[in-house]
Amino acid sequence: MSINVIRFEKVTKAYPGHPQPALDQVSVDIDKGEFVFLVGSSGSGKSTFLRLVTREYRPTSGRVYVAGKEINRLANWKVPRLRREIGAVFQDFRLLPNKTVTENVAFALQVIGRSRADIKTLVPETLELVGLDGKGDRMPDELSGGEQQRVAVARAFVNRPQILIADEPTGNLDPTTSVGIMKLLDRINRTGTTVLMATHDAGIVDQMRKRVIELEHGRAVRDQAQGVYGSQA
Amino acid sequence: MQLRYVFSELGQGLRRNLSMHLAVVLTLFVSLTLVGMGVLLNQQANKAADHWGNQLQITVWLCKADDSNAACTGEVTDAQRDAVIAVVEENPEVSGHHLESREEAFEKVKELVGAERFEGPNPAATAEDMPESIWIELEDPDEYKGITSAVTGLDGVSGIRDMRQTLKPIYGSINALQWGALATAGFLVIAALLLVGNTIRLAAFARRKEIGIMRLVGASTLYIALPFLLEALVTALVGVTLAAGALGGFMYFGIHERAGDALKFMPWIGMEEYGVAVLCVALLGPLLTILPTLVLTRKYLKV
Ligand SMILES: Nc1ncnc2c1ncn2[C@@H]1O[C@H](COP(=O)(O)OP(=O)(O)OP(=O)(O)O)[C@@H](O)[C@H]1O
Ligand SMILES: [Mg+2]
Numbered sequence: 001m002s003i004n005v006i007r008f009e010k011v012t013k014a015y016p017g018h019p020q021p022a023l024d025q026v027s028v029d030i031d032k033g034e035f036v037f038l039v040g041s042s043g044s045g046k047s048t049f050l051r052l053v054t055r056e057y058r059p060t061s062g063r064v065y066v067a068g069k070e071i072n073r074l075a076n077w078k079v080p081r082l083r084r085e086i087g088a089v090f091q092d093f094r095l096l097p098n099k100t101v102t103e104n105v106a107f108a109l110q111v112i113g114r115s116r117a118d119i120k121t122l123v124p125e126t127l128e129l130v131g132l133d134g135k136g137d138r139m140p141d142e143l144s145g146g147e148q149q150r151v152a153v154a155r156a157f158v159n160r161p162q163i164l165i166a167d168e169p170t171g172n173l174d175p176t177t178s179v180g181i182m183k184l185l186d187r188i189n190r191t192g193t194t195v196l197m198a199t200h201d202a203g204i205v206d207q208m209r210k211r212v213i214e215l216e217h218g219r220a221v222r223d224q225a226q227g228v229y230g231s232q233a
Numbered sequence: 234m235q236l237r238y239v240f241s242e243l244g245q246g247l248r249r250n251l252s253m254h255l256a257v258v259l260t261l262f263v264s265l266t267l268v269g270m271g272v273l274l275n276q277q278a279n280k281a282a283d284h285w286g287n288q289l290q291i292t293v294w295l296c297k298a299d300d301s302n303a304a305c306t307g308e309v310t311d312a313q314r315d316a317v318i319a320v321v322e323e324n325p326e327v328s329g330h331h332l333e334s335r336e337e338a339f340e341k342v343k344e345l346v347g348a349e350r351f352e353g354p355n356p357a358a359t360a361e362d363m364p365e366s367i368w369i370e371l372e373d374p375d376e377y378k379g380i381t382s383a384v385t386g387l388d389g390v391s392g393i394r395d396m397r398q399t400l401k402p403i404y405g406s407i408n409a410l411q412w413g414a415l416a417t418a419g420f421l422v423i424a425a426l427l428l429v430g431n432t433i434r435l436a437a438f439a440r441r442k443e444i445g446i447m448r449l450v451g452a453s454t455l456y457i458a459l460p461f462l463l464e465a466l467v468t469a470l471v472g473v474t475l476a477a478g479a480l481g482g483f484m485y486f487g488i489h490e491r492a493g494d495a496l497k498f499m500p501w502i503g504m505e506e507y508g509v510a511v512l513c514v515a516l517l518g519p520l521l522t523i524l525p526t527l528v529l530t531r532k533y534l535k536v
């Protein structure tokens with residue numbers, strides 16, 4: 001039907017017990033290979049948007065298409081397959097503290113049944129891509145925040161997903177470290193991966209000059225190519 | 234599928250929650266043993282009922298020469314015997330009867346007690362010491378009062394024996410034990426289910442980070458649930474093994490060694506019935522752990 005990797009058609013998401021919907025009639029098309037920032041004040045619905053993409057939630061009304069599949073109609077047992085097409089990175093890294101860097105990244109492949117041979121080549125390759133070669137045997141608490149986030153990016157990308165979503169990935173990092181992470185996401189985007197990133201970080205958005213979608217009280221109020229963080233720019 | 238992770242998780246899971254798993258195993262062990270006992274007792278009752286079923290007869294002893302019953306004036310006469318038989322034949326509760334001679338009675342006693350004691354110069358008893366008797370089969374085993382009172386007090390009747398009066402307490406005890414065992418097992422089964430539920434909740438909580446990441450990267454629900462299911466299976470197998478052992482012990486020491494020797498007139502359960510009980514336990518055990526695991530993993534590990 002379309003080559004959109006992500007397509008929202010008049011999507012509304014209301015959480016049970018909350019009269020005000022977290023997303024309100026949002027329509028958005030994102031093509032393959034795009035880099036998109038999702039901005040907006042706290043509570044505007046950015047994380048909700050991302051959770052609809054990963055099918056953590058279903059929309060209350062409207063349609064969500066991800067990687068060619070309609071999320072509303074996707075049977076529960078097919079959800080894991082969809083998630084293998086999506087890598088996800090969060091503000092709090094979410095690494096397993098009792099596993100080494102290599103084990104953390106390999107874990108993502110192991111649990112979806114990839115062969116040992118695949119794991120042996122993909123994991124070091126990806127660690128090198130994110131700039132962590134030589135640190136594979138470290139434990140997460142032996143790494144800086146920026147390095148931990150690189151591990152998280154490696155884990156999200158190791159299965160070469162079509163889409164990478166990032167929910168405030170630089171939220172816990174200082175500006176210099178953040179720039180490094182953004183360079184990494186840009187590099188991943190250049191491999192053809194669609195990147196969708198929710199952020200509060202105006203400096204980064206203004207610097208990168210990518211497409212910006214702004215949410216306000218759950219509505220998409222701005223969709224701008226090569227945009228900036230603030231609406232008045 | 235790569236199962237290395239699953240098995241290392243299984244080992245870790247069992248160790249991490251050892252006290253909880255022990256609680257599950259012990260509860261399971263006791264409840265399964267009681268269920269097995271219930272099944273054994275049920276089979277014992279059936280076996281006895283089968284064996285005696287149509288033997289639940291009423292026996293009318295006729296007077297013998299020097300009868301201990303004062304109502305007897307001497308050995309039953311032909312006229313008296315015919316009169317008693319006539320009464321029996323007339324009675325609607327009776328489906329059949331036959332007369333047992335002294336010799337037949339003597340043979341039966343010899344068979345029951347052993348022939349040696351009745352041979353040689355000084356036998357414990359002779360055929361002459363045995364009474365004649367009429368063995369009455371009933372239309373309906375529960376309708377026996379009419380015939381009993383009709384025969385009681387007739388001339389030439391020394392006594393009446395109703396087999397049921399003898400067996401009733403035995404049946405009663407077996408029944409009571411059976412239901413007692415099953416009812417207690419019922420409570421323990423509930424306890425076992427709750428414990429299994431708690432164990433899974435704890436395990437899911439301890440592994441919530443891993444589970445979150447597995448869902449995130451697209452591990453299948455079965456793969457995520459597999460360590461839980463294997464844990465459930467292992468605890469069930471240990472519980473079943475212990476219960477089968479305990480039941481085996483009961484069969485050997487309780488029935489084979491003791492009751493079987495002392496109470497020969499009862500037909501006792503054996504290997505076959507033990508097999509049935511173990512089969513019941515072996516089916517119930519895994520069901521008790523895997524069913525709640527399936528339900529709860531669906532709840533806790535929702536995609
Ligand atoms: N699980 C939930 N249950 C109920 N309400 C929720 C839930 N998650 C979010 N909300 C509500 O939905 C609205 C949008 O939340 P969302 O997390 O999408 O905002 P956000 O843009 O990501 O905010 P932030 O920048 O602070 O992360 C908020 O009003 C929030 O309170
Ligand atoms: Mg958010």
